[in-house]
Amino acid sequence: MNLRSRIVLAITAVFAAVSLLAGWLMLTRAEKSLQNAFDRAVQTRAGWLLSQVSVDPVVLPLPTESEQMLVTYQTYGRWRELFRSPGFPAASGIGRDANRHPRSYRSKTVQNSSLQLSNGQLNLTLAVPDASLIQDIERLRWVFGLGWFVGLILAFLGGYAVAGWLLKPIQAIVNQASKITNTTTIEPLDLPATQDELYQLTNTLNQMLARIRESAELQQNFFGAAAHELRTPLAVMKTGLEVTLDSGQVDGRTAPFLLGQLDEVRRLTRLLDEFLTLSRPDKTSQSLRIESVDLATLINQCLSQLAGAATDYEVSTRFDEPDFAIQPISTDGVKLAHVVLNLVENAIKYAVPNSVVVVQLSGETVPMIRVQNQTVCETGPVLDLMQPYFRANPFKDGHGLGLWISHQLTTLLGGELHLEWQGFIFVSTLVLPQEVRSGQPIKS
Structure with missing residues (x-):
């Protein structure tokens, strides 16, 4: 009521x-x-x-x-x-x-x-x-x-009219506040002309909105500044590891360790790129670098990058390509690769040891990427998994942001991410549009 x-x-x-x-x-x-x-x-x-x-x-x-x-x-x-x-x-x-x-x-x-x-x-x-x-x-x-x-009917009708008149300023505040979709569109609410309790309420809400906007701006600036500051040392570490591995002076026992470190540096670089993408105030108007992407090639590249992680978690990966040719789609290949890497990496981390993580590509009109892995638990809270810092198994390694970042990037690309967890099988289904129409694309 x-x-x-x-x-x-x-x-x-x-x-x-x-x-x-x-x-x-x-x-x-x-x-x-x-x-x-x-x-x-x-x-x-x-x-x-x-x-x-x-x-x-x-x-x-x-x-x-x-x-x-x-x-x-x-x-x-x-x-x-x-x-x-x-x-x-x-x-x-x-x-x-x-x-x-x-x-x-x-x-x-x-x-x-x-x-x-x-x-x-x-x-x-x-x-x-x-x-x-x-x-x-x-x-x-x-x-x-x-x-x-x-008289009772007239009182009801009169009370309804009076209540609407009394609540009209509050409804105006609600309508104006509902237009705030993100921190960049936070504008002060219009103050009533009368110096009454409603004026005090509106003034208090304006002060609260100002604090929220300031806090959000500080958080966004912190993420952006931290990501930019960390990119330089990570680039130096990545270059040093690549030069060392290409020098031919690394013995057989040290090379696997350095390759593992190089994979971790690449993962951290990818996380920083995702932080930079998601820390921007208005994700819907972000620039997307649109290009033609072959999904099968992209999936094979992602599985190759995660081969070391699969070995560490004692699981194997398999890519089931469709019998028919999947037409390339127009999307941001870098962001889509981030999503696929996160989904496959999440499946590898939470899969039962000695099991197989299966990646399937299907759909002639609507491309779909399906990632499936076997889990220890029969079922779980799939909706909570797309919240930041939620981890289904606290004893597993993970930064707790993978599926949340995947969900945010998928929305940015105009697609849909569906999670299903039944019968000890966890399935991530990524539905992609043939062409990204949101944002302000920049042709590469």
């Missing part, structure tokens, strides 16, 4: 409670007023009938067909009933009309004054059907209920 709905429900609930309480009090007073007016009319009628009563001789006025009357006379301590209408109501107020049908009555009793009769006392009780009173009360309750229900 959103905030607007909660505000509307709160306004409606408060209105319903207050209006119901106030309406109930007013309805009670109105019903009491109707009853008092009815009783006064009955008492006035009874007083007039009593004024027409005479004891000596006995003269009694007759009530109407709907009225019931009881006249008693007291003299010298004795009561005598002078008249009682048939079906006169009992103490409960229920009597019978002329047709002997049960009917509800309201009654009033009046007494004579000393001027009318000095040596005795006359009491006249007049009972009048209260059907009209009950009908008026029911009509009043129905009008109140209908008015309360209509």
Whole structure:
């Protein structure tokens, strides 16, 4: 339930409670007023009938067909009933009309004054059907209920409109903030004209956004500066190792060690290039060096680069080429090579020893690269694997960024990366477009 709905429900609930309480009090007073007016009319009628009563001789006025009357006379301590209408109501107020049908009555009793009769006392009780009173009360309750229900609907509609008006500035802030897609597009939010709580909230959000942008810029500058600073010593180490290996003066026992070190230097260089790519603020507008790439050739080159790593982890690799020719695609070959190297390297590191890492190339219209390896665990959290620094097996070596970097670079190339882990088999599927259309390509 959103905030607007909660505000509307709160306004409606408060209105319903207050209006119901106030309406109930007013309805009670109105019903009491109707009853008092009815009783006064009955008492006035009874007083007039009593004024027409005479004891000596006995003269009694007759009530109407709907009225019931009881006249008693007291003299010298004795009561005598002078008249009682048939079906006169009992103490409960229920009597019978002329047709002997049960009917509800309201009654009033009046007494004579000393001027009318000095040596005795006359009491006249007049009972009048209260059907009209009950009908008026029911009509009043129905009008109140209908008015309360209509008022509740109006309160709901009014609360909805008021809540929308109150939340309009907040919605404007949400709309402006939703346009922030990365740290380079962080702009201050528009401050409201009124110096109220909303102004303080917007000002606080602007301060928070400024701190986020500053922190992101510092982080990006750090990654870029660190990568650039490390490229020079790595280039020197790489050149030195290559010169040493090509000199022909390295014995058979030292050469494998130096080759392993050269592979590690190349891997670190590749990681630095990936850091430089991903540390740029807006990856969607980065320049891509588009070229025609033969996928089979690229996969064979990647497997050759990772041959040493496969030997170290005691696994073997196999490339299953398709029976038909896969047409070259237009993409950034360097970044695509980074993705394939990361996927194969991840498969090698987490594969069961003495197993085979299989790389398959398929797809005539949509090229797909499928990397499969056998794992120790039956299944695992594939979605978490594309998060930075998440490692499925903490006892395995790895920098914890491979699949995350692969996912970022794949998105940059306009492709899709799907992971599946079932039945002790981990599969990475890379779906590539025939031609990269995102970014600002630079033809090589």
